[in-house]
Amino acid sequence: MRVGMLNGGGDCPGLNAVIRAVVRKGEGRYGHNIVGYRAGWRGLMEGDSVDLTVESTHGLLHRGGTILGTSRTNPYKSDDGPAKVREALERDHIEALIAVGGEDTLGVAEKLSAGGVKVVGVPKTIDNDLSATDYTFGFHTAVQIATDAIDRLHTTAESHDRVMICEVMGRHAGWIALYSGMAGGADVILVPEEPFDIEEVCRRIVHRHRRGARFSIVVVAEGAVPVEGSMSVTSGDVDEFGHVRLGGISNRIMEEIAQRTGYDTRVTILGHVLRGGTPTAYDRVIATRCGLEAIDAVHERDFGKMVALHGLKIVRVPLSDAVGTLKTIDMAVLDQAAVFSG
Numbered sequence: 379m380r381v382g383m384l385n386g387g388g389d390c391p392g393l394n395a396v397i398r399a400v401v402r403k404g405e406g407r408y409g410h411n412i413v414g415y416r417a418g419w420r421g422l423m424e425g426d427s428v429d430l431t432v433e434s435t436h437g438l439l440h441r442g443g444t445i446l447g448t449s450r451t452n453p454y455k456s457d458d459g460p461a462k463v464r465e466a467l468e469r470d471h472i473e474a475l476i477a478v479g480g481e482d483t484l485g486v487a488e489k490l491s492a493g494g495v496k497v498v499g500v501p502k503t504i505d506n507d508l509s510a511t512d513y514t515f516g517f518h519t520a521v522q523i524a525t526d527a528i529d530r531l532h533t534t535a536e537s538h539d540r541v542m543i544c545e546v547m548g549r550h551a552g553w554i555a556l557y558s559g560m561a562g563g564a565d566v567i568l569v570p571e572e573p574f575d576i577e578e579v580c581r582r583i584v585h586r587h588r589r590g591a592r593f594s595i596v597v598v599a600e601g602a603v604p605v606e607g608s609m610s611v612t613s614g615d616v617d618e619f620g621h622v623r624l625g626g627i628s629n630r631i632m633e634e635i636a637q638r639t640g641y642d643t644r645v646t647i648l649g650h651v652l653r654g655g656t657p658t659a660y661d662r663v664i665a666t667r668c669g670l671e672a673i674d675a676v677h678e679r680d681f682g683k684m685v686a687l688h689g690l691k692i693v694r695v696p697l698s699d700a701v702g703t704l705k706t707i708d709m710a711v712l713d714q715a716a717v718f719s720g
Contacts, residue, residue, distance in 0.1 A: 379410045381676055382472040383430065385448040386418035386483030390502050390516035391657030392665030393444035394435075396478055399669025401435045408677050413470060418479070419486060420451035423462040427470060439662055442655045453486055463490060474676045478502050480514075481701055484684060488697040491682045498675045499684035499697050500668050504652060507551035507706065510699040511686035515665040520547065520652040521557045527648055528562030528595060535593035541583060541635055541643040545628035547652050548599030551706045554652065559597035560715045566594065567715050568631075570601035571706045576631065580638045582719055587641070596635075598628050667692045 381404060385393055397414070404410040412430040415421040428434075428446075438445065453459030467475065474496040477487040480503035491497045501508045506517040524546045535542040544564075546554045552569025559567035566582055568574045583594045628645045636643040657665065664687060671685040671692045683694040 379473045380471050381410050382413050382475040384415040384418050385444045385446050386479035389443045389653050390504055391442050391519040392515035392661040394438035394441045395662050395665035396669035398435045398438040399666045400673045401430045403670050404673040405432055414446045417447045417449040418451055419453050420449045422466050440656050476672050485701045488701050496681040498672050500672050505551055506553040507704045509703050509705045510695045515661045519658045519661045520554050523652050524558035525561040539592045541594045541641050543596045543628045543645045545598050545647040549601040550704050552599040555597050555599035556707050564595045564597040565719050566596040568598040568602040573603050573605045575605045576634045
């Protein structure tokens with residue numbers, strides 16, 4: 379069987395581990411030919427492919443990023459996009475496709491599957507906002523990187539009596555902000571799921587400093603939004619899936635805190651640092667197990683599914699379950715984190 383494979387959306391620690399696992403079992407155990415498409419859906423539509431073999435995928439386990447490259451191309455952005463995908467699969471004699479990505483990539487895969495394309499999905503997003511899976515690989519690596527940064531910000535904040543704001547990724551879900559904020563001992567955590575009142579944020583910081591603390595740490599997800607009318611925000615360009623390019627909410631928060639409290643306030647925006655570098659051991663294992671289950675599903679012709687982590691098991695769920703709704707944070711955990719704020 380000739381099996382196509384692509385990555386879509388942002389890069390993510392663990393992608394190469396998935397590729398390695400699919401090839402190792404697909405070729406080595408089942409005798410399938412694995413074809414990788416560069417730059418996601420764009421590469422598939424343009425016929426930009428490469429044969430993936432056991433030899434060519436040696437040494438990938440610890441490498442960050444993806445050897446296939448990726449993009450945020452949306453085939454459904456143009457009228458002939460889906461047709462180009464089907465034509466490319468027929469031209470390359472691809473009998474099944476493994477799509478590795480988040481909400482947008484798997485949303486495309488789900489639509490193609492409904493139209494008869496034989497697809498298996500693998501969940502990938504550092505935001506951890508995909509439904510039907512407990513965790514997505516790359517998330518724990520991002521949390522560890524953010525936590526390490528917050529630990530370092532603690533020492534410089536204390537040395538200079540500053541309020542330090544750390545902005546992390548998280549468009550619609552604040553998983554990274556919540557987990558890294560709790561692990562790093564943040565004093566305030568701001569997430570997209572709960573609009574924040576900048577006056578309340580400042581009140582907490584002032585209360586903390588009046589009790590003798592000489593510094594504060596604020597962790598904010600890039601998609602966090604203020605209560606309507608409490609402070610102004612700016613919007614940026616949008617990508618092919620209609621998402622605004624975020625980043626910078628922390629600068630507005632910094633201005634408000636400095637103006638309202640008089641405290642020296644600085645910002646660190648981690649941004650794409652969270653995506654880069656080697657995956658943690660946990661993410662390497664989860665990514666590998668997801669890749670193995672994906673090629674098993676292809677071999678068994680169990681299409682229209684996404685592999686998912688349920689507890690300690692890797693299972694298969696309908697693609698529609700994965701992309702129907704976003705998985706947002708458990709507000710009870712946010713309430714737990716609030717015990718340590720202010």
